[in-house]
Amino acid sequence: MRKMKIDVKKYVSWIILVVLVLFFSAFSPRFRQISNAITILRQVSINGILAVGLVYVLVSGGIDLSLGPMLGFTGTLAAMLMVENGIPIFAACLIGIFAATLFGLFNGLSITATNMPPLISTLGMSYVIKAAAYLIHGGMPVYSLPKEMQTLGQGYVGPIPIPVIIFVVIALIGAFVLKRTSYGRGVFAIGSNQEASRLSGLNVKRIQVAVYTVAGFLAGLGGIIMMSRLNAGQPGTGADTSMDIIIGCVLGGVSASGGEGSIVGMVGGVLVMGVLSNGMTILGLNEYYQLLMKGAVLVISVGFDYYARTRKAEKTVRIVRSEGKKEKE
């Protein structure tokens, strides 16, 4: 019984994905090309990496709005360090990722220490991080990165872009840890019932802190890849990312109220977002229509899911006699 239900939720995003792919393929030969598929994968990979961390946060019953701005911050910081301070590339990247991880850790600690709602705390932090990204370099982007820095975001292994490979590896690890380790079990448990989890001896706060820290780490990693792809440290990067990845997760059946979700579903959700942008661009629809579609797909698909669940319960009811209709007064 349970298996059935979970599977449906997990694969809703994949069903939408198939429908969208068929649709765009029918209308555009360009969309159908293999090279375009690879382009889509490359486009979604950075958001996907961030979304892996977000799945953990959402399943644990939290939310994180500060992940997007971490992209810009990490990239600007690392670029600045390597271009202007002469710090070796590798070290600069590590420091960038480390800084994002610290932001994540701070999110986790502030939420567990004060019990403030994560929505508020990470909303505040998103502004702080955005500001920090501009302030550390006077609001200017950092250009002329070392050549070797481009491989990470722009290189290929065979036909596959490196960011895609990183995304796949992280998604696989993320799925394994979520489903098959005691830590993953703990994330589900605290997202479903925090008090019962605490009384069962789980260290609820430690799990929460870990969830935000990992999300920060992955946002840092995404930031470095983004910098490499843009060939610059752009402080404004990731302005819409926080919302995009939340939509991706929710499309993928990750419950915004905690305790439910999967990496497989999220990957489907993120791909739906990528296919939509790509397909509509190819069809020549401007950015505003893309926004419209993203929003519409979210509301329609999630709305349909909830509606179907309520409907199922009511379907069997019949009005016995005409008097029965009087109830609707």
Added chain:
Amino acid sequence: MEKRTLLSMRNISKQYPGVLALDRVSLDIYEGETHALVGENGAGKSTFIKVLAGAIRPDEGEIELDGQTYSHITPALARHLGIEVIYQEFNLMPTLSVAENVFMGNYPKRYGIIDHREMERRTDEIFQSMGVRIDPRAAVSGLSMAYMQLVEIAKALAKKVRILIMDEPTAPLTAGEVEVLFQLMDKLHRQGVTIIYISHRLNEIFRVTERLTVIRDGCKIGTFRTGEMTREQLICQMVGRELNETFPRNTARTEEVALKVEDLSGNGVEDISFELHRGEILGFGGLVGAGRTEIMRVLSGVDARTGGRAWLEGKELSMKSPRISIREGIALIPEDRKRQGVVLSLPILENVILPNLKLVTKYSVINRRKEGALVSEQMKALRIAAPSMRQLAGNLSGGNQQKVVLAKWLLSRSRVLIFDEPTRGIDVGAKQEIYKLMCALCEQGASIIMISSEMEELLGMSDRIVVLCEGRQEGILKREDFSQEAVLALASGNQ
């Protein structure tokens, strides 16, 4: 004496995934009567009243009231018809005031603006008619369970209630409060209100109801005049077999001290001292609010300690967090199962494994075969009735949920188990099983602390009883001194 049939429910069926909760149940309720619905947990009583209240729609059947026939009832219709339910789980808004809750949905208004003064005055009136004193302006979140119950009843009275359905209303109440409730029901009865009453406490059913209907496994067994039945006959009808309501005797008590508690304070309770012997069932008696649950939460590391010490098998307990206490061998089986005992949206398997993840992991990777084997072993040993270990805890009856909680602690080999109201909301048959399990645990060398508000259970199961009153320890009774009077005398501080 022919009475007019007020409500007639015919062939009501309701199918849930995997369970037929109601199987063509028909029932006539007379106007003005007090009618009991009895049956074991999971028999279908709650489903039945939810149908009547419009909380769920039946798959089949019809409901006739005032000559109208309905296929189902909606919450709005129920309210229009004067059907009010007081559920086991309260439907109160904790952040609002008592008065706002009582008049929820039909606030008295003046010029379109809520008239708070009028609302508070009328709330006060209702409370006066009930014979209780509650400040209408107090926030509901600050009230005890018993008072929340009274607010629920006031809420029903604030509307023109014709059929009042009460689902286990006395469960959170003390003896004195139960008396108030019964007087209140009597008053309503005289005013012509029809009452449908659900309770596991058979004494209450004999005391307050005129007729009763027995439901077993989703089927109606029969409707009887309460006065024409004996207690034994009723139990027999409920469980479908003869059942002795005696308590199994615990014979495992040793002279060896397992747990020693000295001047333990915290959570509003002060200076609790006792020794728990190995294999003993130590009862904790007292009125609701005497501090029994509170001090046990301190002992098991859930709430902070302000003073005192405790030793388990010679080792001092740190009482810092549930996590540490579990490791040290103390397990708490909380009163509020649904919120604190199990995670309703997770399957049995994951619930049982939750505190025992260390047993089945290597480098924190879960060995699925091993956890499956351990859990199925526990399910068999405890006779947890579920089609599989993948069943969600939320779909289980109260008795089976309690067994899931127990399975957690059996697996973690806890030395001291603290049962807080071990059989609250659990039916007669499953109760016996829980009692037997408690004795079996003592046989195996564990020791048990049992908080209970059910006098029979407390006297029947305990080897000794510690009685608390208003946050203080009033005394410890030995088995030879056990009597209802002795416990009550200590509990009310008359010593």
